[in-house]
Amino acid sequence: xxxxLFKIIIFKVAxxxxxxxxxxxxxxxxxxxxxxxxxxxxxxFGFLWILFSDKAVLIFTRDPVAMNTLSTFKGWFxxxxxxxxxxxxxxxxxxxxxxxxxxxxxxxxxAEAADNFKTKFLANISHDLRTPxxxxxxxxxxxxxxxxxxxKRDTYLVFINEKSKELLHLFNxxxxxSKIHEGQLVAVYDTIxxxxxxxxxxxxxxxxxxxxxxxxxxxKCELDCENSSATMVTDVVKLEQIINNLVxxxxxxxxxxxxxxxxxxxxxxxxxxxxxxGIGIPESEQPFxxxxxRQVNVDDLKSGAGIGLSICKAFVEVLxxxxxxxxxxxxxxxxxxxxxxxx
Ligand code: ADP
Numbered sequence: 001x002x003x004x005l006f007k008i009i010i011f012k013v014a015x016x017x018x019x020x021x022x023x024x025x026x027x028x029x030x031x032x033x034x035x036x037x038x039x040x041x042x043x044x045f046g047f048l049w050i051l052f053s054d055k056a057v058l059i060f061t062r063d064p065v066a067m068n069t070l071s072t073f074k075g076w077f078x079x080x081x082x083x084x085x086x087x088x089x090x091x092x093x094x095x096x097x098x099x100x101x102x103x104x105x106x107x108x109x110x111a112e113a114a115d116n117f118k119t120k121f122l123a124n125i126s127h128d129l130r131t132p133x134x135x136x137x138x139x140x141x142x143x144x145x146x147x148x149x150x151x152k153r154d155t156y157l158v159f160i161n162e163k164s165k166e167l168l169h170l171f172n173x174x175x176x177x178s179k180i181h182e183g184q185l186v187a188v189y190d191t192i193x194x195x196x197x198x199x200x201x202x203x204x205x206x207x208x209x210x211x212x213x214x215x216x217x218x219x220k221c222e223l224d225c226e227n228s229s230a231t232m233v234t235d236v237v238k239l240e241q242i243i244n245n246l247v248x249x250x251x252x253x254x255x256x257x258x259x260x261x262x263x264x265x266x267x268x269x270x271x272x273x274x275x276x277x278g279i280g281i282p283e284s285e286q287p288f289x290x291x292x293x294r295q296v297n298v299d300d301l302k303s304g305a306g307i308g309l310s311i312c313k314a315f316v317e318v319l320x321x322x323x324x325x326x327x328x329x330x331x332x333x334x335x336x337x338x339x340x341x342x343x
Contacts, residue, residue, distance in 0.1 A: 034093040038086065045085060049078055117293045124305050128170055132163035139163075158211045165204070169248065170305070172241060177292070177307040180314040187235040187318055189343045194263060194270065195228045197236065201243050202261070208251065215255055222262030232270055232341040238315040239339070242323075245308040246274035246335045252304065254278030257332070265341075269321075273336045280329035290323065312337070 029037060057070050139156040142148065148156075179185055202221040209219045243261065250259040257277025264271045281289060285296045290313040293306040316323040316337045327333035 034089075038089045038093070041089060042082065042086065045082060053078075120295075121293055121305060125170075125174075128305060129167070132166045132170075135163040136160050136167075155211060158207055162208050162212050169244065173245070173305065173307055173311055176241065176311050176315075180311065181292075185314060185318045187238060189233050190236055191231050191233050192236045192239075194230050194232055194265075195223050197240065198223055198243075198261065198263070201240060201247065204244075205247050205251070213251060217251070217254055217256060218258040220258055220260040222260055227265050230265055230270075232339065233343045234319055234339055235315075238319060242312045242315050242337065243272065243274065245312050249308055249335075250274055250276035250278060250333075254332070268341055269338050270341055271336060271338050273334055275332065275334040277332040280331055280333055281325065281327040282329055283327075286325055286327060289325065 029040075032040070053074050057067060057074065061067060061070070139159045143153065143156055143160075198221055202219065206219055209215075209217055247259065247261060254276045255278070259277075260273075260275045262273055264273075281296055285294075288294045289296065290309045292310040294310075295304060295306040312335075313323050316339065319339050320343075321337055321339040323335070323337035325333055325335050
């Protein structure tokens with residue numbers, strides 16, 4: 001007992017202050033290759049067993065026959081414990097390796113997807129920039145000629161104006177998309193007249209339908225006459241951009257028929273909608289179209305940056321609402337979103 005007490009005191013006085021070295025030893029140990037760690041632990045356990053197991057037996061008995069029997073059990077015990085120890089060590093390394101491999105695989109897939117998106121995005125953006133730019137350059141060159149009739153001159157000016165608006169719309173979307181990505185969305189609230197806003201949006205798109213698009217499309221605005229003075233408190237710039245994005249899409253994905261925009265009111269909520277008779281969206285794709293860079297049917301149309309709907313979703317959510325789509329391929333789509341009437 002005296003001897004044991006002495007050892008405890010020695011341990012406390014001499015070894016305890018050095019315990020902080022243990023964490024260093026542990027990290028050095030963990031940095032070793034797994035096969036060296038496993039072999040090292042196996043050897044350490046073996047040495048300790050050989051050094052101390054006989055002494056442990058002597059604590060219980062000094063009878064030679066009993067000691068002989070105990071040595072046999074000692075051997076079995078050693079084999080079983082080392083087997084369990086090896087199993088645990090190997091399993092821990094395998095689990096850790098599988099985890100690292102899965103993480104690496106995921107990181108690789110994410111990097112590849114991001115790379116694909118980037119390539120597709122750049123190709124689409126350069127197409128979307130070049131088309132209106134070429135139109136603006138082409139029509140402004142035509143305007144420089146002196147022999148152009150007055151009526152044609154006006155049409156060219158409408159083209160230049162609309163194509164410039166298209167470019168501005170694209171730049172706005174790109175800027176807002178990067179703001180969303182950086183988490184810098186801020187809403188600026190104001191009281192607005194909803195019908196006035198719709199009239200403005202309708203007027204800004206009607207000349208595109210009439211003069212620019214070579215499609216048989218009717219643009220309609222369903223305004224609630226009883227509620228022409230209805231107001232709401234919201235961020236008008238964001239609301240306008242949401243509706244514009246939806247109308248731009250409706251115009252892009254509809255060949256003929258009609259596009260209708262409007263809203264319905266309750267005491268607390270405004271429900272906006274943009275309805276078209278376009279190509280529609282397959283049901284399987286509908287849950288994903290609000291994701292950034294997610295595009296359907298792009299091969300046919302070769303246009304769009306794939307960010308319009310993700311911006312709509314982020315804006316609607318920052319303004320406290322919800323957005324969703326109801327669509328049938330070949331029949332058309334209706335995009336709905338709700339916003340609270342007061343902030
Ligand atoms: P894009 O720039 O490709 O239009 P969006 O984020 O605006 O990107 O839209 C994502 C995808 O949703 C589009 O690629 C298109 O396939 C589909 N989509 C959006 N609006 C409509 C619509 N009105 N009719 C049919 N498909 C649509």
